[in-house]
Amino acid sequence: MIVVMKHTATKENIDDAIARVESLGLKPNVIEGSERTVIAAVGDERIAGIESLESCPGVDEVMPIVAPYKLASSELKPEPSVITAGSLTVGGGHVGVIAGPCSVESEDQIVATAFAVKKSGASALRGGAFKPRTSPYSFQGMKEEGLKLLATARDQTDLAVVTEVVSPDDVELVSKYADVLQIGARNMQNYRLLEAAGKSPCAVLLKRGPSATIDEWLLAAEYILDAGNPNVMLCERGIRTFESHTRFTLPLASAPYVQERTHLPIVMDPSHGTGHASLVPAMSRASIAAGADGLIIEVHPNPDKALSDGYQSLNFDQFAETMAGCQKIAAAMDRTLGAL
Secondary structure: OOEEEEOOOHHHHHHHHHHHHHHHHOOEEEEEEOOOEEEEOOOOOOOOHHHHHOOOOOEEEEOOOOOOOOOOOOOOOOOOOOOOOOOEEEOEEEEEEEEOOOOOHHHHHOOOOOOOOOOOOOEEEEEEEEOOOHHHHHHOOOOOOHHHHHHHHHHOOOOEEEOOOOOOHHHHHHHHHOOEEEEEEHHOOHHHHHHHOOOOOOOEEEEOOOOOHHHHHHHHHHHHHHHOOOOOOEEEEEEEOOOOOOOOOOOHHHHHHHHHHHHOOOOEOHHHHOOOOHHHHHHHHHHHHHOOEEEEEOOOOOOOHOOOOOOHHHHHHHHHHHHHHHHHHHHOOOOOOOOO
8 A cells, every 4th residue: 555645745744644554553664755755554455444544634645556566666666766885876877787706715816806897897896705506515605704805805996795695694794794785596585584684784686586487576575675675676687498508598678677567776697697708798788778777797807717607707808898888888878887
């Protein structure tokens, strides 16, 4: 249920409407737009007395939210959200670029990468300290030591840090070092993790599961929003299909489709979406042309020797060339790319 306040509504009117929503056993979520304030009343809308909201002073109209995801829906907030976390800004005509290695391997590796991607115009540094791997024998990440190295790279370059969290128990620890918590595809429906991330002060980058529908993806985002964290970015990293020429299939249509249904910005991942470094530049340009609000690209000093995902990682020169090509597409669409 959406309670739309009048342009002339006072703070007292808004507080009164919030109190009325709470008295009905619904959870109020206040969104202040450029023109008016909207209150999302989340809960069982079949309860008696809900029509009394229309009589509150300052209320313009009360409307149901048709979408199953309430707080993420563009019905609630027609204006696209712009997420800012340190040096990273995503949305509002700005294409944020997150770049870095799949895994943090050493101080030299992550610091050198941070300087290189910043030089080419990246907005933020990515790097995995906790790595959920398909095989228990694969490299699992440097954990807290890796987080400390990411913080060292941030101190030297001022780039925001984006890193994955894999367990609800680790959210507090990772939040001490990160600017953005990444929730990977394997954990998209780990609801306890989503709720824990929703209580973090950090922004969240939520990756789509390889077999998840868009509604399931947006409902996963709803868990984070409902827990109190409004700074959620969606990440399309490719879905599993019958095709085998790429690691996953990167559906570019996700960008405009999601933007019709949610106010949350969408980041495209051409590295996981293709699994081949040679395909990343073209799919990065195509993602911007499709309207994506951001890119997340794997970059490594020496991809052939990377401990994970080297085959889909760009080296420094390849990343610089990719950014130059993306810059042309962004300019043609009257958008800005990378660091502000």
